[in-house]
Amino acid sequence: MQTDTTTGAAITFDAVGKAFPKKGGGSVMALEDISLSVEPGTITGIIGRSGAGKSTLLRMVNGLEKPTSGAVTVAGRDVGAAGAADLREIRREVGMIFQHFNLLSSRTVRENVALPLEISGTPAREIAPRVDDLVERVGLQDFRNRYPAELSGGQKQRVGIARALATQPKVLLSDEATSALDPETTQTVLELLGDINRDLGLTILLITHEMAVVRDIASHVAVIEDGHIVEDGSTYDVFTAPQHPTTQSFLSSVTGVTLPHFIARQLRDTRPEGNAREVMRITFAGENATDPLIAEMSRDLGLQVNILAGAVEEIGPRPFGNLLISVDADGAEQARAFLERNQQRTEVLGYVG
Known part of the structure; x- marks a missing residue:
């Protein structure tokens, strides 16, 4: 786009x-x-x-x-x-389907699907086979003679989809x-x-x-x-x-990947004196999205990693995940470099004491 x-x-x-x-x-x-x-x-x-x-x-x-x-x-x-x-x-x-279905209560499933064809002047002999094909396509062949009041919300929306497809x-x-x-x-x-x-x-x-x-x-x-x-x-x-x-x-x-409240309340923009941990977001995407990178990073760099929140999603055939972690601030730069070498995005959210 x-x-x-x-x-x-x-x-x-x-x-x-x-x-x-x-x-x-x-x-x-x-x-x-x-x-x-x-x-x-x-x-x-x-x-x-x-x-x-x-x-x-x-x-x-x-x-x-x-x-x-x-x-x-x-x-x-x-x-x-x-x-x-x-x-x-x-x-x-241009077909259109609506949030609230907009079906005519006095017409059956078949009759609702046929409505745009009737309005457009489609010959009657062409309407019946097209309507039957569309009703079957949306999986409502057993409900073709039912009225909207007899259908579930999902079934009503299927009728709406079939009706929207009627004029091809x-x-x-x-x-x-x-x-x-x-x-x-x-x-x-x-x-x-x-x-x-x-x-x-x-x-x-x-x-x-x-x-x-x-x-x-x-x-x-x-x-x-x-x-x-x-x-x-x-x-x-x-x-x-x-x-x-x-x-x-x-x-x-949608991912639910937000900092726990007790961490968010402590989060600071600048590193405090003494023992501190850096909180970062890691976005796992690309070829290495499903690799055990956190385990490898902890092992290779000798870092203790605290996982705060995370989720794995899928967009089409490709996985991606978001993970919130904290690591010792002294080793955070090494951690970010390791992850970025493995094509993962990192973002520093702040620091906790």
Whole structure:
């Protein structure tokens, strides 16, 4: 994912801004100078806190919102400048799934999935086989004649996914699609989206406030804060070397790698006199991510290492881990040099007496 306009991109945001009028006059900027390219066939996550602007950004892709400045293009077509006929055609190529499902309670599973096809004027003889194929794809063939009230949350979301695929879109938008689901159901829905991405080559753009969702499904990620993209790149690169404090905050919540409170309370920026220990964060990534480097370092350098917290994650096929340790301050420089020779990143967090 690049932060400029790429002609082959499935979706581009080119210097996009969005202002909303305020009561009493004036306006408030929801988005400012957003430039981002989403490549065909990728799964890109846009993560941000409530009010950061991510939903507004997503709604611009299918024309539900228009930019105040800049341009949003889908497959090279300017969404904001599209007339009514062109916008209908763009929307046929952009499916959308919602946080709260938005199913019609009076229609069965099959009838809900068929709705976009009926609205678009698809001949009746083509609707039934396509609907049956989609219902089977999302694993609801035994529930095809059930009504939404008879379905679980995960099943409802599967109906929403099937409905979003009905018009055979090239792009699928996901608006917090798993935030109303329990963790186990969330995982099955994410696996389904991953299968759809692989099987159909569909470009998926999803927004979320959960870094775990990005970790589990997205190949690329953009972090949005106060209407600005503060960091973007491949998910692996962003997870293993976050640059912005907002990204770092999100990552600490998903990995759980934070200092124990009794250590954090003692932590100092400068080394105290006498016996002191340096507290450091180690990010394990790359070819040596699963090697027993701490054991080797302790043995080779004769250092006593105290492990304070840690977690191992997986981004796609590649592992990465975060470990918080303390070592005797006199040997800390040697420890950091050893780790960096083995391609691991280190960060000094402070010192304890």
